[in-house]
Amino acid sequence: xxxxxxxxxxxxxxxxxxxxxxxxxxxxxxxxxxxxxxxxxxxxxxxxxxxxxxxxxxxxxxxxxxxxxxxxxxxxxxxxxxxxxxxxxxxxxxxxxxxxxxxxxxxxxxxxxxxxxxxxxxxxxxxxxxxxxxxxxxxxxxxxxxxxxxxxxxxxxxxxxxxxxxxxxxxxxxxxxxxxxxxxxxxxxxxxxxxxxxxxxxxxxxxxxxxxxxxxxxxxxxxxxxxxxxxxxxxxxxxxxxxxxxxxxxxxxxxxxxxxxxxxxxxxxxxxxxxxxxxxxxxxxxxxxxxxxxxxxxxxxxxxxxxxxxxxxxxxxxxxxxxxxxxxxxxxxxxxxxxxxxxxxxxxxxxxxxxxxxxxxxxxxxxxxxxxxxxxxxxxxxxxxxxxxxxxxxxxxxxxxxxxxxxxxxxxxxxxxxxxxxxxxxx
Amino acid sequence: xxxxxxxxxxxxxxxxxxxxxxxxxxxxxxxxxxxxxxxxxxxxxxxxxxxxxxxxxxxxxxxxxxxxxxxxxxxxxxxxxxxxxxxxxxxxxxxxxxxxxxxxxxxxxxxxxxxxxxxxxxxxxxxxxxx
Numbered sequence: 278x279x280x281x282x283x284x285x286x287x288x289x290x291x292x293x294x295x296x297x298x299x300x301x302x303x304x305x306x307x308x309x310x311x312x313x314x315x316x317x318x319x320x321x322x323x324x325x326x327x328x329x330x331x332x333x334x335x336x337x338x339x340x341x342x343x344x345x346x347x348x349x350x351x352x353x354x355x356x357x358x359x360x361x362x363x364x365x366x367x368x369x370x371x372x373x374x375x376x377x378x379x380x381x382x383x384x385x386x387x388x389x390x391x392x393x394x395x396x397x398x399x400x401x402x403x404x405x406x407x408x409x410x411x412x413x414x415x416x417x418x419x420x421x422x423x424x425x426x427x428x429x430x431x432x433x434x435x436x437x438x439x440x441x442x443x444x445x446x447x448x449x450x451x452x453x454x455x456x457x458x459x460x461x462x463x464x465x466x467x468x469x470x471x472x473x474x475x476x477x478x479x480x481x482x483x484x485x486x487x488x489x490x491x492x493x494x495x496x497x498x499x500x501x502x503x504x505x506x507x508x509x510x511x512x513x514x515x516x517x518x519x520x521x522x523x524x525x526x527x528x529x530x531x532x533x534x535x536x537x538x539x540x541x542x543x544x545x546x547x548x549x550x551x552x553x554x555x556x557x558x559x560x561x562x563x564x565x566x567x568x569x570x571x572x573x574x575x576x577x578x579x580x581x582x583x584x585x586x587x588x589x590x591x592x593x594x595x596x597x598x599x600x601x602x603x604x605x606x607x608x609x610x611x612x613x614x615x616x617x618x619x620x621x622x623x624x625x626x627x628x629x630x631x632x633x634x635x636x637x638x639x640x641x642x643x644x645x646x647x648x649x650x651x652x653x654x655x656x657x658x659x660x661x662x663x664x665x666x667x668x669x670x671x672x673x674x675x676x677x678x679x680x681x682x683x684x685x686x687x688x689x690x691x692x693x694x695x696x697x698x699x700x701x702x703x704x
Numbered sequence: 705x706x707x708x709x710x711x712x713x714x715x716x717x718x719x720x721x722x723x724x725x726x727x728x729x730x731x732x733x734x735x736x737x738x739x740x741x742x743x744x745x746x747x748x749x750x751x752x753x754x755x756x757x758x759x760x761x762x763x764x765x766x767x768x769x770x771x772x773x774x775x776x777x778x779x780x781x782x783x784x785x786x787x788x789x790x791x792x793x794x795x796x797x798x799x800x801x802x803x804x805x806x807x808x809x810x811x812x813x814x815x816x817x818x819x820x821x822x823x824x825x826x827x828x829x830x831x832x833x834x835x
Contacts, residue, residue, distance in 0.1 A: 524735065524736060662724040662725075666759045667759060667761045669762070674756070674758075675735055678723050678731055679735075682727065686728055
């Protein structure tokens with residue numbers, strides 16, 4: 278996923294979903310149309326840099342893709358030919374804008390009937406206009422594996438009889454939109470979890486997620502959750518430069534050099550979320566973005582409005598019932614209450630998670646953090662150790678191992694002070 | 705060029721504490737060493753892949769007789785030190801070079817900066833069945 282910056286490539290990737298929309302509508306065969314558009318994109322990527330961008334690039338691509346599709350059908354069996362004849366006899370579809378088509382396309386690629394991994398891959402290819410090789414590189418799997426994942430996703434669409442259209446009712450559309458946003462969120466996180474070294478190219482997945490979220494936001498500017506998701510991505514991405522050290526090690530929020538945060542992204546994300554959250558129905562992404570904006574606007578951990586963050590997590594917890602949200606709320610509550618009774622208040626909130634999250638490393642990590650805030654180094658070390666043993670992300674595992682080692686060292690120092698110091702009490 | 709996997713388990717020399725109990729500076733030195741070694745091998749064009757695995761707490765053993773439900777065993781395992789902790793795949797000119805790299809990995813800094821002397825299993829990679 279490199280070299281996506283030339284104007285011709287940008288244009289191609291912008292037009293890819295529109296062209297696919299036209300073809301899928303015209304021939305009613307999404308899978309074949311998707312292959313044909315890939316072929317047209319590859320042809321354009323070869324010809325345009327040499328011959329220059331054609332006067333009507335969209336028309337050029339539609340023509341090239343239609344030709345590829347016809348060739349494909351011609352080489353197929355008579356049965357397929359009859360299908361094509363049938364499709365060609367259908368009345369011409371009503372003209373629709375490329376933007377509407379792109380939304381329909383997104384909602385098809387992100388359909389809840391697909392597994393998240395398939396939806397992510399298909400979205401990147403069909404809507405993002407990336408090649409299979411580029412997607413495979415970003416997910417660190419062989420190209421053949423990724424090609425198979427995409428073709429299975431298309432097969433699933435065919436078998437499930439999914440049509441190239443949006444549900445007629447508003448509730449159905451809202452459900453589709455939720456899965457679209459979820460898939461874009463997954464793509465963003467996949468890139469954001471990447472840190473350094475050989476995984477560096479995955480970072481571009483985040484950029485691709487932002488590009489797609491911007492596109493959806495342009496089409497649905499009044500949708501608060503779309504705006505919320507875009508704002509969340511920008512406000513999170515703003516901290517990327519400070520989030521990892523030279524060796525790819527995680528740097529927690531309270532130790533980040535905030536002067537390295539991207540102020541332009543923060544300003545854009547903050548403006549978006551403030552406009553979205555005022556007066557409309559609040560959703561999950563808007564709340565997450567509002568929390569990110571609170572962190573991003575604070576000059577330091579001490580100057581952070583923890584009470585507001587705790588309240589926002591409270592709303593998010595009610596809305597989603599997600600135990601991971603409760604984990605974050607526990608930290609925010611502890612920070613808001615201060616070093617006195619804060620850690621105990623946070624730990625009390627964690628008690629209800631011992632069922633749903635017991636054994637999850639993040640629960641132990643937060644327990645360790647709260648014990649540390651309370652100065653109980655020995656218990657903090659135990660929790661960090663348990664968390665490190667169950668971590669499923671290398672950067673986090675290394676961070677937790679380090680936290681365990683630091684807490685053990687502090688516990689040993691404290692124990693040494695007690696035994697070396699004057700006897701306690703008056704005895 | 706020949707591919708080798710350098711496999712590493714959790715068994716350190718006798719008496720070596722778990723890393724979570726090391727001095728924090730030693731933990732950092734160990735992690736930095738692994739990163740530097742990977743960067744060096746990438747630089748020489750010999751690194752194919754390096755992966756760390758999630759800990760033994762999350763390991764599962766699966767056995768199936770082809771009927772009914774598979775038997776899935778989870779930890780704690782009495783022999784958890786023998787579980788794989790991670791591996792490097794390298795593409796090198798000779799077995800001697802593979803052994804040289806394994807030796808470097810074995811001497812990674814441990815507590816107090818002393819070489820940890822972990823046994824590194826060196827295995828030649830043959831290929832993927834069916835390809």
